[in-house]
Amino acid sequence: MASPYDPVATDPPLLERSSEIKTYTTSKFTYPGLRVFYRRHQQADRLPKSPAPIPLLVFIHGLGGSVAQFHPLLTSLTSVASCLAIDLPGCGRSEFSVRSWEAYTTDALVELLETIIEDYREKEDGQGVVLIGHSMGASLAALLASPRLPPQTSLNKHVVGLIAICPSSGLPSQKQITIFRALLWIPEFIFNFWRAWDRRGGSGSTSVNRFVGADADSEAKRLQDLYNNQSNTSVWRRMAWGCLPTYVNGVAQGGMPSKETWEKLNVPVFLVGGENDKVTPPREVAKVCDFLEDVKTISDTISPGTSVLADSAAPVDIVAAGSKIDAMTSLGQGHEDTRGCADQEPAHKTRVAEPEEGADDPVTPTEQAASLPSLSLHPEKVVRSIIMGKPATHALLYTPSTVRILAGLISDFMVVHITGRLALGWQLQYLSQDGKWDVKNLRKWQAVEPVSEPIGGIFRAIKTLREVDEDHSPSEFVKKWVGSSRTSSTFRTTTRFTTLRASRREEYITTSSQRCPRSRLRMRRSRASLRLLTRSAPNKRNGRRERTGERSTMLESIAITASTERDFSSSVTLLSDAAIPRRRLLSILLRAGPRASSMLISRTGSMSGTLV
Template sequence: MDSRRVISFLTGGLITAAFLLAIWYGNRDYASRRRLAAAHESDPGLLKKHSTFESYKTRSGYTYPRIRTFYKRHDKATELPNALPLLVFMHGLGGSAAQFAPLMTSLINIASCLAIDLPGCGLSEFEPGNPGAYTTQSLAELLYAAITRFRDAENGQNVICIGHSMGCSINALLASSTSQLSQLLEGTVVGVIAICPRGALPTPKEATLARRFTMMPTFLFDLLRQFDRRGGLSSASVTRVVGSGADDETRKMQLKYNEQSESGPFLRIMGAGLGPDGLPGKAIWSGIKVPLFLVAGDADGITPALEAENIAFWLKHEHEAEQDDSDNATAPAVPAIAGDTSAAQKQITISKSNADPPRTQSGSVIKDDYTSTKHASTLKTTIFPEPAAHGLLYSSSTVRILSGMIENFLSQHVDEHLSASWQMNALTKSGKWDVKNLKKWQSVDPCSAPIGGVFRAMKTMREVDDSHSPKEFVKRFSHKVIPDGVAAVIDISHETPVYHPQGLVEAGIDYHKFPTVSKEKPKAEEVDEFIKLVDSIREAPNYHSSSAPPTLRPTIGVHCHYGFNRTGFFIVCYLVERESYRLQDAIDAFAEKRPPRGIKHEHFLNELYVRYAVNIERRATITE
């Protein structure tokens, strides 16, 4: 072959390579734009309302130019006598802050909350390009930069780290006394919640497999992931995370998260986790000296429950930890940790009631253990039974239970001021615990007549009110007073209620918190969950305990703030989907019983027509 042919061949090869590279870059940019668009479209209303895009420069010199940052200050932060800790949420590999939304809807009522999307995840841009910016340590420095910007350091605000999966490892680097980053938040981290944590370093087999993935061209890894998602909700990709026993709603959420997870940052972060600054192991976890709550799922195949049990073992047994400080040491399996109080003397006295252990909705017992660490701090380990898996933080069967457990742990063992009851009492005494617009609230009727034989629309109660407090409400509207009175209350307001729900419960009225965002049209997923909740209430013994005739059955009270827009929206949806109402009839029925004109917001009414007017007959047929 003469030189001209060689030159021609090489030139053609270079042109072809450049063309293919251009296509790859174009596809990469298209995939990134598609991910961001999908993430924007499905972003929970709470996060949309309180998110900004921030640029952070870390102490190692990396600049992350556009990081989605969620920050919601506690509504009453300035009115409480003590500075409340900042709750900091950190998602895992391939995740986003949106996965915490079901937990945040409750926790934002007890403290200010902060969360970020890691670069290339959720709504954050995939920048910078330097691989060093994606090590676990670098990402921990990024989180620290966000904390520094939003933490109220002037008033000595403390921090509580809440993480999921790899997010637990990032948090551990900031919380552990044995971490290279320990000085960053030294004395500031007062509690750690680790959901599905990983404690051990990758095994040689896992490391080899991960390296093979990271060596793949991104487009090949994309093809592999698409193949893995065959079958949609029933695909291996979805089942791997949420478990084989997950319901369809949880599967829908996980499929959405999978589709929004971009391969480039996924590979970059996974590859960096294999390096010298990779995932923290035993030495880091053993250095956590603050109250720690470990949560795991029995059906988790990504970070098995044994990982959390091993972390607990390291923290509980000082003599084993001192014998071998190596990160590569593997703790022996813990056959039964419940009731093990053989560790060091506790600093915090734990009062355990004689009540039955907590259970999931299926009735399975949750393995729940309190003990102390080798540093004499509180340690709680909770293992949710099957079908709880890696997605338990947003699974419909576990999220509400988990939320309640976190609130109890924080108020009992980290800071008593994180108790909703404590805050209510403090605000009541100061006169600052009240409705937004008292005059407007007073002009609204407290409770409607029955709507569709199922509901009563209410305004929120006031603990300090003479006519519409829980005490007065049960006297006038309880199912024990009138046959079609209220047997359960669903509080769909986003804020902590300005009344004590216990006053209803003690009078035989069930209370359910179902937080939704004011002025935001409820999402289809929220409507489905509301319908399921109402169905479960109507099947409960309390709902059938009345001796009244079938035409006068107990009702379910629903309230937001005033009981018109969000309340009407959910009630109308239920009447259409479960009671076979025509849409307009359902809207009219609500307006008749909730004057002056029922649902007031036009965009709420428009959304109802979009959802039901065209397909009303089809939906009614499915429901029946």
């Protein structure tokens, strides 16, 4: 029986369907059994390819993470572009076959990623690449996007954007690196014991709360517990060791990217942090912003509480206990729990662009022909950053309460600063020009009456309200059609009521064919019949049940045949007081026709709640 933490058994269907296990060889190592997720855009062949196809989105997970952590984001972004994600060696579903520690250094992993990306990128068409990295993956993405010597491939020339989620600002001090190297020399069985102790309590353990917070919802805690248990200690130690640079004559070589790497970036960069992130605190985003914009020099001293190694599912706690995150001065961005952090300095050398006001809605198409947005092979450098407010943590990319906001922020940034061709609304509009929703069909739709003639004397068909309609507000629609002459046509209802008595069987047949002006007379007749029923002598044993049933049946007749707001409202109120089943009351509303239903909905909000 498979373990509940088995990465194959717990792999989401989207990832499972579009993944394959492959072997890749770099200049130094051969990595067998790597899981590669690739989902090509379903309409890629129909979208424009001049001067290049829509960019390829590449997802890079962090230390101890996996492709599965990107699943919620991939669910949203696979509909706008081709997506590629890789489980690094020994992570997720990839095999841990290569045991050499040198195979897990930062340089070795960057070369491996370059090889895989070049294998899937449409090189002959000049396709660009947008790198999306989380935690340590953001550092690997920065190395891929920056020019390096010697260059392994020409990939950095085709990177058109970088999105860093919970990034780390770079290298710790030489003294701290020495301490961490000593900790990594601890035997593996001690590390495993430490992990077991840290994971006590399952989804409520310290290990889980470190990433998602103690107040996170149960689904976020379940996912974090899953990822923590899938993290391999041997792989984590090797990658953590590879992230640490070596010092030659006091100069750091290798390891995580430093200021020199970040400031060389010449592409649009979007930095996202979480206010409650205890692994890579929000101030790390501010430091990277300063690197990119070159406003001032940041000291190499690491503040207390800053993580030297940013991880996604670490076996041990690498953040100093009791550390507090310094509050960052930031500017609100308009989201109720999202704060921006990079738009407050007007003297930045790098231009910080804001989304255009009044931009077209990305989902609802309009009748106008879709213009072709520009696609630059080398977009202008733009630096934007945002700190998502509580409860955003280091796990914000798979926490249900934050991932939808994150997906929207990423999509907006790519549309505004990389290319408008990544907008889902534009793609739908462009693809629909060949006939499904063209001007001819739009005119046909506009020619259809909003409300049909009565169907069977009871029902009316109502068109779906669209944003492009002249009147698409439900309240305005009700005002226009409820009082019109078309909705006061004759209703003919014949209802047969049968009342069982202990002494005799009585039948009451009520027939109404009157128009609305005569509804008061019909109401009086119905009330008279109701009084006749209530005066009848009930059976001693079942009297209350029979009387309630008779009274409800007559009130149903009054509601169905009502043509004025007063009669309908009063009868339905009496029905509600009679405590009849909600399903039966809903059936009455449907039989009463659209006019009576709209009168009820527009007049009483509490009644609509009783039907739910």
